[in-house]
Amino acid sequence: MPMPTLLKPVLTIARYTLLEALRSRLPWLCVLAACAGAGLAGFLQQLALTESAAVQASLLAAGLRLASVFLLATFIVTSMAREAADKGLEWLLAMPMPRAAYVLGKLLGYGALAAVPAVLFGLLMALFAPPARSALWAASLLGELWIVAAFSLLCAASLQQALPALAAVSGFYLLARSVGSLQLLAHGARAGDTWAQQAMAGGIDVLALLLPRLDTFTRTEWLLYPSGGWPDLAGIATQTAIYAGLLAACALCDFYRRNI
Template identity: 85%
Template sequence: MPPTMLRPALTIARYTLLEALRSRLLWLFILAACGGAGLAGFLQQLALTESAAVQTALLAATLRLAGVFLLATFVVTSMAREAADKGLELLLALPMPRAAYLLGKLLGYAVLAGVPAVLFGLLVALVAPAAHSALWAASLLGELWIVAAFSLLCAASLQQALPALAATGGFYVLARTVGSLQLLAHGPLTGHSWPQQAMTGAIDVLALLLPRLDDFTRTEWLLYASGGWQALAGVAAQTIIYAGLLASCALCDFYRRNI
């Protein structure tokens, strides 16, 4: 990145982090961690067997969903607020390329995603082995980076908070479930009529286009110590590919718009 782009990008990333501090996002992450721990502890008391496994699974699932929801909501509402306050036009009137603004935002959100990844990873380490908790936290960071990049793309393209949040939620649910949908589509009970074949083909196309977020942040890594460096390498590869692709799409849309 040339110096003329690096300095404004770092400045925008810094102010993005300051905005997160002023909006009390860090406190929301802490409250989510406390709420997840309390809920998992309560449901552990209701489990008749495997209470420790139940607590770990519920805690991991709750923290993952809380991290994704809070980060996506902050990205979308931050971009929508900036557009409504005409802050975007003011920034783009300065002598800097548009790419510096967008990359600065992405950098700020990427650093911000490290807060829940580290915080939740430390909390999970209280109920699971430290090495596999670290693997889980690193995978959560990659998942949050992809969600942040897609949220930024939706916020920049749709320019409205509610449609952007709905699109981000739909993307996340599909990316988490497309592997299961593909297994069902190719199962032995699937018929051979043309509508069912068309549906199977559509699911296969989705599986090719979407990141396999069901391979990220897997709870069985904590329960059965089944994760390893191969799993982390796959997560890292998907994160680099999809975060870069989503950032490129956002840049293309940003440059073609008349602001």
Template identity: 65%
Template sequence: MTASASMLPAIRTIARYTLLEALRNRLLWLLLAVALGAVGISGFLNELALTESRQLQAALLGAVLRLAAVFLIATFVVTSMVREAADKGLELLMALPLPRAAYLLGKLAGFAALALLPALLFGALALFFAPPAQAALWAVSLLCECWIVAAFSLLCMLTLNQVLPALAASLAFYLLARVIGTLQLLGHAGHAAAGASQRALNGGIDALALLLPHLDQFTRSDWLVYHDGSGAELLAIAAQTAIYVALLALAALFDLYRKNI
């Protein structure tokens, strides 16, 4: 039996208990409450809008649900790792004849399975505003977005070992990845007349854009409003997700192996 095959049972077990922990903490009920709240707020604004009320409702609902899903996933990843560290669960697992890679991959698999909950629930709500193909595209994109945020949150928690810095870093990463495309457009709008300092700033933004995932291309509300999402966009999203999750997992694995536990 190969080493990778021998790790699979351990990975499945860790992923299962990670998912069970989320369900015991009533995360599903919290997601349901968020969904109902978002529907209520969007419905209220729908009554206030004079024109294109349904489009406004769809756009607002999509934005609120996307932000709520990312925030809840990031928060759970960070607090789950903190709780496990406080309970000495990591030390116990490391004392077993278990590769650290199995532990990390098991946690990632559990968090990835957990991200299915908001993607499926919020994707079902999207069916009220968009055709099934567009709602499915939106839901799959939300799932990919949550996977990237979960992997980065795990890396932050392993590196920083504190709740507030890890959560702040995760949310800052997400917000910057969401607006990096806009920052590039603003920076290059007056590129011809820009001074040396502005060109240096634009160069820094471009370099940062090469490092960050372009989350502004993920889970776009206009897919629910105008139904203009395409398979090519989904392929680009899947490629970005695979690359960044793999890179973040490797960075987290490097950090985990260098720790003295």
């Protein structure tokens, strides 16, 4: 199908995806999460004996990062599960448009939606850290959310039930966040390792090659110290493009093989 013909249904689906997010009050949930995080960080700041400002910024950044991932993944999974239960997916795919338009439209809508918490939380962190560091943190958070959105779309489309899809997204995110630490633990003391330990270390190395290194994304120390820079963002952008593209291709394959 020519690109101009494909572009119109993609933009239409992306528009209605954003409208659904607005009607479900997702932006207001992000505002509520920001207020709750700021209040909790302010309370914990009073308990810190030293470097209270750094403690407040680090706790707030960690809380906002988890909140943005949870809210976005939950919305995507529940939205697509509800759409499948209401037979809206069958109705859309029965229309004279390619299935790629549905997947790309959803991805475009969810990608634009991910900018809401990234920008909002980045502006909030600018109150606790220099603007340049907050912008770097927010841009990295946006890349992280794009990967989570693509994987959530794949799980929701393949599993078609909210609870298994949310469990799969949670497992993926936890593994991608901790695979670097798992590698360090596996290769910590190799001299007296048994064959089972070496096999486990090799398995973790393979897992690290397959998963995105989300532990290098949205690092809290960027807000506290001048340790990060725009070269770090280039590596993050590369990982985001690779994994989001691969996950989108997997979702397309799943849609095209399905009989609807």
